[in-house]
Amino acid sequence: MVVTAQSQDGKLKLKAVNSCIQLLPTLDGKALFTIEDIASAKGAMHPIQDAMVQSHASQCGFCTPGFVMSLWAQYQQREEAGAPTLAEIHDCLSGNLCRCTGYRAIATAAQSAYSVPRVHQETDVITEALHGLRRDRMFSYEAEGRQFFAPRSLAELSDAQERHPDAVLIAGTTDVGLWITQQLRELDTLIYLGEVQELQSIQEHDDMLEIGGAVTLEDAYHAICKHHPKELTQFWRRFASLPIRNMGTFCGNIANGSPIGDSMPWLLVLDAQLVLHSAAEERVVPLHRFYLGYQKKDLRPGEVVKSVRIPLPTQGLRWRTYKLSKRFDQDISAVCAAFAVNLDENGIIQSARVAFGGMAAIPQRAPHTEAALVSKRWDEQALEQAELALSEDYSPISDMRASSDYRKVSAKQLLRRFWLETRAHDPLPEQAVNVFAVNHDAESI
DSSP states (O other), X not given: OEEEEEEETTEEEEEEEOGGGOOGGGGTTOEEEOGGGSSOTXXXXXXXXXXXXXXXXXXXXXXXXXXXXXXXXXXXXXXXXXXXXXXXXXXXXXXXXXXXXOHHHHHHHHHHGGGSOOOOOOOHHHHHHHHHHOOSSOEEEEETXXXXXXXXXXXXXXXXXXXXXXXXXXXXXXXXXXXXXXXXXXOSEEEEOTTOGGGSOEEEETTEEEEEXXXXXXXXXXXXXXXXXXXXXXXXXXXXXXXXXXXXXXXXXXXXXXXXXXXXXXXXXXXOEEXXXXXXXXXXXXXXXXXXXXXXXXXXXXXXXXXXXXXXXXXXXXXXXXXXXXXXXXXXXXXXXXXXXXXXXXXXXXXXXXXXXXXXXXXXXOHHHHHHHTTSBSSHHHHHHHHHHHHHHOOOOOOSSOXXXXXXXXXXXXXXXXXXXXXXXXXXXXXXXXXXXXXXXXXXX
């Protein structure tokens, strides 16, 4: 685990990331901090390091530097007074694995580091230096016959794609990095989207929230959850680990097209749209028409996902998304579900959207189930008809994550849970819904 830093709006923004999949040329124009950088110039340990020692939180040593760097990034970025909550510490440490079971002591150290006078890294000099390193034109890098390009604009990106049509596009490298490290694939030409200015914006317009193609998962979910806190906050925290969310991009998760990608079901039920850009044109495609088959998408040569447009909440909309996996945190879904109904003032369903991941070769809506719900009162009778219709929409396979029967039963149970949480009379209380909001004590770690 290392921490990268870049100048953003005149401030230094730090992110803990997985060093094993961080490609060297993507660090151009950024600062890099490792465990050797955080002690004082005179060699005094940082409060995070000292707290780890005093709390006996250092175990065999393989994982300890990663824990320290994650906690140090949180320490440096934290502006308010006081120690972080245990929930915030848990999220900060996600992705750091200790096989010596030292988590309780590590969480204790994370809080006790704030009981002494704060120590902050001097950032002004670094920010100024990074500003001086900022490039106005595309960065290119070549080593051992392989090429890397980092365009700064959509025009430069289109030009690079035209000159290198076989290049692999990368953004967060959370997938491609594993191609290199695990599959030992040799990629001759890479085009990096992370510096394209037009892909980095988050905007609200025309009743839509538009997320640019290079916006990280963490920043995207932070913006989206402001509009959908009850529906997505727990889901956000279960979406991979913080270091992965700091690297991976929201649109990259969509463009990947995996049938078990967690963002797609809820984007489908919110009727999201993709803006696809090429040198020749720019077109808008509804997300439900983007996936054509397993690993097949409506993405033409030379096109990139410029942004995703997500409708803002409307009156009468009730929706939820759920994830089932073997582990609660940081695990690939066996089933991912999302449901949305628009009700009129009489409780009649005006429109319904149902979508699943892990139930078909692509993230897919359920037309028979949706039809069974429309124009019905949102009651148990409508629910039972919709549960029957689910069998017409999906024929899931069995694999290492779940059996076909488990997926079929779970899909119906998740639909029932959605009804229980959103029905007009006696809905499930909110605390039964948002498990993550519980402030777990350190003993449970």
